[in-house]
Amino acid sequence: MNEIRNTPLTKKELNRLYIRYLLFGCPGVDAIYIQGKSWPWWLLPFFRLYYTADQVKENVLRHFTWYNTEPIAGSLIFGIVLGMEEEKAVKRNVDPEAIVAIKSGLMGPVAGIGDSLIQATLIPILITLTVAISGESGSIAGPLFYIVTLLGLILSFGYVLFTRGYRLGKASLNFFSESGISDITKSIAVFGLIVVGCLSANRCSVATKLSFVSDGEAVLLQDMIDKIFPNFLSLLIILLFYWLMKVKKVKMQNLFYVTMAGVIVLSLLGIV
């Protein structure tokens, strides 16, 4: 049986928890929790340090929530939550609801930043450099350069975010209650939205194969649309999916299966 301890985590324990976070980052992404079932696993050794066996169960079960973000930038959230959990364990004055709220409030902006900075900016630059180094010669310098630079950058970035987040989380009681944080997350959301808009235009290419006859010639409907608003159908589809998920509360996994089935039907009918 563990003794109840009331000292903060040591540097070594913090690093161990962060390594656990990185090494066991969301295996088995699933349709219900996406990455959410990773939280109880990441925090399990922490709970075992501070709580009795029954309380560990209770705390672990509390962390099964829907969660989806970019985990390198998400180190920030892990840091904040760990800081808050530690305050909760030591001083017993943090509302568990606040921890869940932080997780679900930050995952969106953080995913927007992580996806746009790491996946859409850093990695393509590194890929271009690697291909420039080894594309013709096939030397191992290129892949080694990619491995070293990528790991060096994302691990140090993640670690800095984690330690900052941990300090933020410990100071959370007076920090997150101020309106200042919501102004910041709202501005980050604006940044994220613009980048996601650009990414959507870049990545989605929904097109129709419908055509109609005009002056004896077959005219593709898609060409007509592209002249007025390029890629308009993708925009409509994204807005439709957004409306279904946000307003109609359709679950993401159901949307997947309906889309897959629907597109097969539409494709067999020759519409898309």
Next chain:
Amino acid sequence: MFAIQCLLIALLTTFASSGSAPIGGYPLKYLFQRPFIGGFLCGIILGDVQKGIIIGCAMQLVYIGYFQVGGVGSMDMGIISFPCVALAIAADIDTTASIALATGLATVFTSVDYVIRVFTAMCGNYMKKAAEEGNWKKFGWFYVGLPTIFYIVERGIPSFLLIYLGSGAVESVMNLLPPAIITAFSAIAKFLPAIGMAALMGYLVEDIWGIVFFLFGFACYEYLGLTTTGIIFIAVIVAYFYYRTMGRPQPSTDSADYEEEII
């Protein structure tokens, strides 16, 4: 000997899953979902590193813009990076043909991945049960072990067969599928990124005006031809101004008058 090489590559494919690697998480995922890393590692296994890297780089250029946004991607890059690159190295097919094969397989596997997510969702419920019992070994097994087995069945075994039997066998299986189904799979690949984008948008939009910023980004790409890197600079500036102008009292006196009238 060749079977062992195939087995090693199949193991690497399991770890290059598009959900996330069973061990190694996202750092490993960002490494393994690149065809030149696949070419490098498969080259070491198959004994021709230089050729592996050249093929890997050629394949990478085609798929440079493919990554998962909001956890949803249209191409399973792990399938391209390991079995497809290995096949190109081992069977000496030219790059164009292997790109055609890789694109087809990666699209099919993206759809298979969403079927697997239904099975991995069961692991979550088992984890909950194990937690209620306080059985942490079982808890860890359902967290890492069982999903790995699903990935071995989903990705490891097919990619082993793919490399071992060679592209001829794959093509004959692919030829059995009616062409309409193949077209349908590529149409699905065009629709799926929209779900990830819509999900990300769902987290970010607080009120209806958030959609305006999304439209702004969309139009910047379509009309101004900005790249996703270029848009970051504009987005930072807009976000900064948004922050500066938010939550301040209205400078005009009208609003104050209006409030008094209500009172």
